[in-house]
Amino acid sequence: MDEKRIISLKEGDFIDSCYAVKWVQLFHKKNGEPYLRLVLTDKTGEIPAICWNFKKEYEEIKVDSICSIKGNVNLYNEKLQVVISSIEIVDDEEVDFSLFVKTSDKSIETLAQEIEEIISNVEADYFKKLISAFFDDSAFKRKFLTHPAAKSVHHSWVGGLAEHTIGVCRICSFLAGLYELNSDLLITSALLHDIGKIKELKNGITANYTDEGRLIGHIILGVNMIDERISAITDFPANALNELKHSILSHHGELEFGSPIRPMTIEALALHYADNTDSKISAFKDWIEQKPDMSDPKWTQFWPMMDRFIYRNSDSD
DSSP states (O other), rough: BBBBOOGOOOOEEEEEEEEEOOOOOEEEESSOEEEEEEEEETTTEEEEEEESSSGGOOOOTTTTTTEEEEEEEEETEEEEEEEEEEEOEEEEEGGGGGGGOOOOSSHHHHHHHHHHHHHTTTOOOHHHHHHHHHHHHHHHHHHHHHSSSSSSSOOSSSSHHHHHHHHHHHHHHHHHHHHHHHHEEEEEEHHTTTHHHHBOOOOOSSBBOOOHHHHOOHHHHHHHHHHHTTTOOTOOOOHHHHHHHHHTTTTTGGGGGSSSSSSSSSSHHHHHHHHHHHHHHHHHHHHHOOOOOOOOOBBBBBEEEEEETTTTTTOOO
C-alpha cells in the first residue's frame, strides 16, 4: 500500500491508502441503484469522494471508520475528488492513529502550563473560585486540554480548544490593559467562553456534533455548565455573574452567527472581537497551509466560506 496524504493529492493520482471517514451518506441513482458519497480525512486535510460501485458490506462504513481506499483523483466542479473503486474497513488494531488525528503543535503539558499562568493573573476571589471549580476537576481539565475547538473551521484538532482559549485570553489581556477594562471579568469570560464545546463536539478521529450539540449548541451548554458549578459558590456577586454569562452568551457577536444576544457591555464586545480574531487568523493559516492553488502556489484555492482567494505571500512554498 502506497500511503498518500490528502494534502499531497493531485489530479490523475491513483491512491491505495488508508483514510478516516468524516462523513458518509447513501444515495440512489435515477435507476434506483445505490451509491456512496463520502468525505475522507487524515491529519493533513480532507477530500470528497464518491463510490458508484456499491456493495452490501459498505453499509458497515460509519463516521470515524478507518478504510483502505483504492481509486483515482479527478476534478469535479474545479475541485479534487476521489472516485473510489474499492473500500475495505481496516481493523483498529492495524491502524496508526497518528496518521489521522491532527494535534496541537504544543504539548498537553505546555497547554496546561499556559492555562495555569493565565488563571494566576485573575485576582477576584469569586472568579478564582469559579475557575477552580472547573480546572481543579481532573476529568474536566483532561477533556478541555485534548478537545478540538471546532468541527472544521478553526482549531479543529486535539488540543485546539485549549490553544484557541489561550489565544483569546492573551488578546483579552492586551485589550484590558490598553482600554482599562475589567480584567478579571474579561479573562474569566475568555477562559470559559467555549467550555460548552466539550459537550457540543465528539472527541473522535473526526470532530462531529453530539445530539445535544446540534440541539442546544455550545454557548447555551457552556452557560448551563457555569450554572451547575456556581451553586457551590455562596458569595458570587449577582451582577458579576450576569455580566459573565452575558459575555459568554454574546461572544459570537450577532444573532445570525449563533449568539442569542448581542454584546451590551464593553467586556463582552472585547471578548467577541478577541474570539473572532483568534478563530479567523487560525482559519486563514490553515487554508493557506492546506489549500494552495497548484497552478499558482502564491495563491490558495478559492475559499467558499470567505468568498475569496487568499494570497499565500512570497514565503509560501
